[in-house]
Amino acid sequence: MSRVGVVLPAAGSGERLGSAVPKQYIQILGKPLFMYAVEQLISFSWVKTVVLAADDVATMRHFLSSLDDPSKVVVTLGGTSRHESISRALKVLPDECEIAIVHDAARPIVSEQVWKGLVLEAAEHGAAGLTRPLVSTVVQPDLNGFLHATLVRKNFLNSETPQAFSAAILKAAYSKMSDEERINGTECLDLVHRHCNVRAKLVPGPSDLWKVTIPRDLHVCEGTLSALDCDLEIVNLDCEGGEEVSQAAKALSAGLFWKTKSEPTFREDLINTCSSRQIIFLPLEMLNSALKSYQRQSGITVFILRQASRGEIATIFNTSDALKENKCAVIFAPNLGQTVCLTQLVASIIKYPNAFYGQVLKC
Structure with missing residues (x-):
């Protein structure tokens, strides 16, 4: 060099x-x-x-x-x-x-x-x-x-x-x-x-x-920099998401300096022994089982769903109490290519987890 x-x-x-x-x-x-x-x-x-x-x-x-x-x-x-x-x-x-x-x-x-x-x-x-x-x-x-x-x-x-x-x-x-x-x-x-x-x-x-450059950038900056100090994992459990999910996970990791967990698998200890902040890409059908097996004392877990119908989204809203109880939030992200939007939203959630418990958001 x-x-x-x-x-x-x-x-x-x-x-x-x-x-x-x-x-x-x-x-x-x-x-x-x-x-x-x-x-x-x-x-x-x-x-x-x-x-x-x-x-x-x-x-x-x-x-x-x-x-x-x-x-x-x-x-x-x-x-x-x-x-x-x-x-x-x-x-x-x-x-x-x-x-x-x-x-x-x-x-x-x-x-x-x-x-x-x-x-x-x-x-x-x-x-x-x-x-x-x-x-x-x-x-x-x-x-x-x-x-x-x-x-x-x-x-x-x-x-x-x-x-x-x-x-x-x-x-x-x-x-x-x-x-x-x-x-x-x-x-x-x-x-x-x-x-x-x-x-x-x-x-x-x-x-x-x-x-x-402009005032709103200060809020994004604060949230992003705050998230850098968090113990956080990005986990890809959406096996059918292919390259789209892989690229989105890499963009989050690169954008926020977080480490992606190598070769993640969906098992109970992955959920229960996770770090204080966890971002999990997973299909809708895995959400309920994840919530049933998962208890968090602090921090937050953000589930990112790539595909869901109108009825399935309504079902997610019906699980909001379970999401809130277990300190979780859901992001519905049909267009994972919008990595700037996704990164900024995740940064806000990591910065202010209490405000997002039980929330179902769309990016």
């Missing part, structure tokens, strides 16, 4: 969030938002340095003093724009770093597999960045606010972070950027393309790739 340094611009105001406190300092479960990314990154043995471009160096260092080992973290004063902050951070990035990752302090949850994949792509191609499909149609207005043009959505992608670069290429691109780019630019991949003629490798990002 190449020697890697990470640049975290954290000098923004969080205007879209509508908070009086800059976004990077908003407390999530008793910790500033930016600290989640920092703590994860410095835990990787292959990351040599994390450079924070901060709005207030003293404030940032105060929070970093809580780290067991802050020696990997360098703080420098950021600028009034994203590109200016990144430019300043690159100036203090150690020369020994061969790969420079640019991330977002408001994106606290990225799996190590994603990080490593980007580093390998950048080492081969000079630049690499995550993308996600557009979910809304993009239109261009004219000067009077009327429709001028509509983009063909399938031809475009959302550019996401993290992004990874040859450190030499990224530094060269920033040394050549114009004042206009410095003030108004936001896309690093475009900068290395314009000034260094390097076309970045675009890597499809995971479906649960998100960042804190």
Whole structure:
């Protein structure tokens, strides 16, 4: 693995969030938002340095003093724009770093597999960045606010972070950027393309790739991060679900850093000796037997059903007392491909189990 340094611009105001406190300092479960990314990154043995471009160096260092080992973290004063902050951070990035990752302090949850994949792509191609499909149609207005043009959505992608670069290429691109780019630019991949003629490798990002941008994101973030501390299993007992269930279970596991139980089987000790949180994919016909054999003292079990008719759903509602008594909830998920929706719903249930005992939900 190449020697890697990470640049975290954290000098923004969080205007879209509508908070009086800059976004990077908003407390999530008793910790500033930016600290989640920092703590994860410095835990990787292959990351040599994390450079924070901060709005207030003293404030940032105060929070970093809580780290067991802050020696990997360098703080420098950021600028009034994203590109200016990144430019300043690159100036203090150690020369020994061969790969420079640019991330977002408001994106606290990225799996190590994603990080490593980007580093390998950048080492081969000079630049690499995550993308996600557009979910809304993009239109261009004219000067009077009327429709001028509509983009063909399938031809475009959302550019996401993290992004990874040859450190030499990224530094060269920033040394050549114009004042206009410095003030108004936001896309690093475009900068290395314009000034260094390097076309970045675009890597499809995971479906649960998100960042804190608007107020509702804070609730999802809190629920998801809270769930990371839970003792939780994801179990697949839906043998007929095939690849669809397998992919959904993997998406949950990757999105929430949970471990999927290897080769699970439906037996009494799997239910009765489970961890404090358990997600079980199973067919409807197994639900009643699971409830009869299962008693939970704390935590919650979430049963995810892939198929059920209208009458069968009504039957599930009739079992709500048993679900509540045994600290269970049911998610009816006919479209398991909607992994972002499923992950967010599960995160909420794990965060607030008492509110979901006996609930039958649809995703």
